[in-house]
Amino acid sequence: MSVFLLKRLATFIATLVAASVAIFLVLEILPGDAAQMMMGPDASPDAVRALAAKFGLDRPPLERYLSWVGGMLTGELGLSHAYSSPVAELIGERLLVTVPLALMAMTLMTVLALSAGVYAASRHNKLGDVGLMGLSQLGIAIPNFWFAILLILLFSVHLRWFSAGGFAGWGEGVWPAFKSLLLPAVSLAVVQAAILSRITRSAVLEVLREDFVRTARAKGLSRRAAMWRHVLRNAMIPVLTIMGLQFAELLAGTIVVENVFYLPGLGRLIFQSISNRDLIVVRNCVMFLAAMVVVVNFVVDLLYAAIDPRIKAADI
């Protein structure tokens, strides 16, 4: 295994451990008595003691932390206080909504942003470029949840093509479920695509000025072929960096957008758990989302090396 990979792997594991420590400190140590917090201020001391014993909250903090981490590694996340069912099962059910939603949004965002960015760069300072960049400036300023509301207004209230919210469920068939996720995915993707298209345009413009592109063109390569074979690959480094960061924004966005469309995903589960004071579910959901962000950034790091071998060499 190369030094590059080992270094990235060590950072990845250290970040996950640090995230778990931070989440544990905030959600279990900061409240003082987590059992009291879950039962509410009016609960009797006996009921609080019983709950603490049931969920192991009366054990020393280090033991609780290690047991939680051990549980995460084996898939045993404990029981939900409010739902009385295994947390892993609850999260698993909700991921059937959140993961397809995030993937749809990410795909849509990438397609929109790359096409708009490359087109704008190829029409530099012409009407298409100025118009697209003006639109993207506006897109960056639009909150995703407001865009979601506008989509509901247009497609659900006026045109009646889509329902204003809810999830059909995968059991009803792929199309109804896909249709329920389409407007939420569009609302998440368009706003993020606005940011990414600007980055893509700048990155492509920068590479277009490089000597090797001029050489490729001088050797008779068509503009289109030069763009696909040389420019895009070299322009991908900044684009990928931003995409990695945007994934975090996109996941955060799913929490908001799931609430706009009443989708039974991870975001809704977190909110229901906060109002149920179900700290065990909140802890695991937040850890899961933070871990997703860390994993994606790790993958982006590896992709850098795959796209540009100079990065790997420099690192070693």
Added chain:
Amino acid sequence: MSAVLTAPASGFLTKALRHRSFALGGALTLLLLLAALLSLVWTPWSPYEIDIPSKLQSPSLVHWLGTDTLGRDVASLLLVGARNSILVGVIAVGIGLVVGTALGLLASARRGWVEELIMRVSDFGFAFPAILSAIMMTAVFGPGIVNSIIAIGLYNIPTFARITRASANVVWSREYVLAARASGKGTWRITIEHVLPNIASVLIVQGTIRFAIAILAEAALSYLGLGTQPPQPSWGRMLSEAQTLLFQAPRLAVFPGVAIVLAVLGLNLLGDGLRDLFDPRLVRER
């Protein structure tokens, strides 16, 4: 960069006013500030006054933008909402700016393991978008504007730390810093007298952009019920309330959204304009 900073203020202002992004962004931002300031002394109606008989009125000369489901004047709610957005933005960006810049300067001045540690902790901070921090804080302390300010502020720290460190590292490699070192100036004196003034423009631009992001984050948190709490008006919560009335009064979902877009657009354009004005090489590269 420093040449621009020391240029006569009037020359800079003339150039700035001719810059389209800066002029439009500045005008929109000024409008936001004026709305917030105006709301301190005057609003058409009290934003807290519930008047059920006048509920859901359309825009008129009496109620310029109509009334909401509780009969409150929408224009007055928007004006006071601007104040809350600015309050959250200023404090959250302030937290990020002060703590993040201090950490970035420290990393750049000390290098070695201190720099490595600060940068790794910053990387770790990126794993927690503002909304995740706000969720954790709400689960423990309950919802509120203070928690959302802290969550957004914490989210800003790694960004400012990274940008400060990167810009400061460039300044540290310049000849005039070497000259200052040779003349016996210490690390902290150089940081304050040379590094900080030379990265100020980068921080101002970033501060403007993060201000816009803070307004968006506050609106999202308030929409979810984690941010500003009733009866304090907030653009995000106005949208959340309007969503339940989409079929009866769709206009209620339009005005607060437009206010957020104009505020964020203004700040982003202002940031872009300032970047061009502070570093004219960028204009040529665009």
